Amino acid sequence: MNVAEWSTRVAEAELKAVLPRRWAHTQGVACRASEIRKTLGQDADLLVASATLHDVGYAPRLAMTGFHPLDGARFLRDEHGADERLARLVANHSFALLEAEERGLREELATEFPLLEEPLLVDALVYCDMTTTPDGDRTTAQDRVAEIVSRYGDDSVVGRFIRRATQEIFAAVERVEAALAAQPR
Incomplete structure (x- = not known):
């Protein structure tokens, strides 16, 4: 079984029954990753797997923090x-x-899981997540950010975070769109 098939099985097992809307979003994000996989070359399967598993931590049995x-x-x-x-x-x-x-977990996250120094791969995952609605449909990054703020509220942890991250999200999406546009058809 390849990593894409494995990631689908794991995400489906954790999300489909208990969080069907999150599962729909996950499937949409994985679909975006499959569509742009050519841009990532040898990391294409890693992009698809990370897109498929990016929200698995929402599963109630996994939500420790x-x-x-x-x-x-x-x-x-x-x-x-x-x-x-x-x-x-x-x-x-x-x-x-x-x-x-915002959650007081920065050092814990950064120590356990340092950010990859692979800008296109990191940006590609942002692109896939931030151009997919909660129901798995396509959207713009601007509409996605607005939806997140409206769902969580301006003063929530997520609302504060998303406002801080907005320009970086838009820039990542623009970089991926530029890479896609530069590819031969």
Whole structure:
């Protein structure tokens, strides 16, 4: 079984029955990753796997800290012995370090799962997550950020984080769109 098939089985087992809307989002994010995989070359499968597993930490049985990137990465590392790069991508997806700071978990996250020094791969995961609605449909990064703020509220931990991360999210999405546009058709 390849890493994409494995990641789908793991995410489905953890999310589908208990969090069907999160599962729909996950499937949409994985679909975006499959669509842009050519841009990542040898890291294409890693992108698809991280897109499929990026929200696994929301599963109630895994929510130890209540911070899904950290909970998901720990689950992948501890229960599945997942590839270190995969766990680090899940832990740091969509500028999670900024949210970790809001939650008082920045040092814990950064120590256990240092950010990968692979900008296109990190940006590609941001792109896939931030151009997918909670129901798995396509959207713009601007609409996605607005949806997140409206769902969680301006003064929530997530609302504060997303406002801080907005410009970085938009810049990451723009870099991926530029890389996609530069590819031969």
